[in-house]
Amino acid sequence: MMRRKKNGSSLSASGVTVAFGGFKALTDVTLSITPGAVHGLIGPNGAGKTTMVNTLTGFQSPTSGTVGLGGRDVGTLSPHDLRREGVARTFQAGRLFSGLDVLDNLAVTGVGLGHGRAASEAEALRILDWMGVPHLAEHPAAGLPYTDERRVGIARALMFSPAFLLLDEPAAGMSETEAADLAALIRRVAEDLGTGVLLIEHNVGLVLSVSHHIYVLDAGMIIEEGDVDVILKSRAVRDAYLGADQEAA
Ligand SMILES: Nc1ncnc2c1ncn2[C@@H]1O[C@H](COP(=O)(O)OP(=O)(O)O)[C@@H](O)[C@H]1O
Numbered sequence: 001m002m003r004r005k006k007n008g009s010s011l012s013a014s015g016v017t018v019a020f021g022g023f024k025a026l027t028d029v030t031l032s033i034t035p036g037a038v039h040g041l042i043g044p045n046g047a048g049k050t051t052m053v054n055t056l057t058g059f060q061s062p063t064s065g066t067v068g069l070g071g072r073d074v075g076t077l078s079p080h081d082l083r084r085e086g087v088a089r090t091f092q093a094g095r096l097f098s099g100l101d102v103l104d105n106l107a108v109t110g111v112g113l114g115h116g117r118a119a120s121e122a123e124a125l126r127i128l129d130w131m132g133v134p135h136l137a138e139h140p141a142a143g144l145p146y147t148d149e150r151r152v153g154i155a156r157a158l159m160f161s162p163a164f165l166l167l168d169e170p171a172a173g174m175s176e177t178e179a180a181d182l183a184a185l186i187r188r189v190a191e192d193l194g195t196g197v198l199l200i201e202h203n204v205g206l207v208l209s210v211s212h213h214i215y216v217l218d219a220g221m222i223i224e225e226g227d228v229d230v231i232l233k234s235r236a237v238r239d240a241y242l243g244a245d246q247e248a249a
């Protein structure tokens with residue numbers, strides 16, 4: 001079950017610039033998401049994090065540079081095509097079908113992939129079980145507590161058996177305990193399923209605790225990358241978060 005799609009070595013951006021009119025949301029960004037690892041993407045508000053996710057998932061075309069999947073240029077593929085190639089994401093807002101229960105919300109995705117009703121429901125149940133929330137299956141999507149809605153969003157993305165999963169602020173609005181539970185789940189997605197994860201979070205502590213490799217964006221540029229030790233020791237990162245005016249203090 002839930003074998004990830006085999007899609008070569010990585011999902012990557014090479015020299016990606018995204019301009020909206022004269023404004024560059026991303027400038028010459030190069031990063032790579034590899035299987036079986038969590039990659040953090042942090043940076044202040046407006047740094048370009050969501051634009052990066054949009055670009056890696058086909059919602060935004062790069063103005064220049066390339067998006068690669070297993071060595072192939074996929075910069076012009078649609079979100080739909082990229083999902084079929086094993087690149088899935090969640091959204092900052094839930095986007096569940098409010099009239100359906102959780103099982104049906106997940107099964108709809110499987111049916112859309114051509115797996116048939118029974119197989120799709122079975123897969124949905126397996127995923128909910130694996131996540132430790134089988135009791136959610138018959139819960140109406142409309143009345144879900146916020147943290148469960150977030151989990152269901154991830155479960156739905158897992159219905160694609162993704163080789164790569166991109167999570168844009170999945171812990172927003174959660175308590176520290178809830179966020180820690182979610183972080184553990186994200187780590188399992190990478191390590192147990194072999195999925196390459198890109199995690200965007202406002203909660204920097206959460207990202208540092210769960211990521212194997214971290215990229216730091218500031219004003220559309222990668223200003224640092226490395227493991228948690230590199231990020232914690234980085235003067236550039238400190239300046240980006242504290243602001244240059246804190247320097248003298
Ligand atoms: N479609 C768009 N048109 C114009 N500007 C945009 C668009 N999307 C994002 N931006 C701008 O690009 C910058 C980066 O936005 P975003 O990627 O959402 O940042 P983050 O997710 O890091 O907060 C912001 O200044 C934002 O206003």
Ligand SMILES: [Mg+2]
Pocket residue numbers: 049050051
């Ligand atoms: Mg954002």
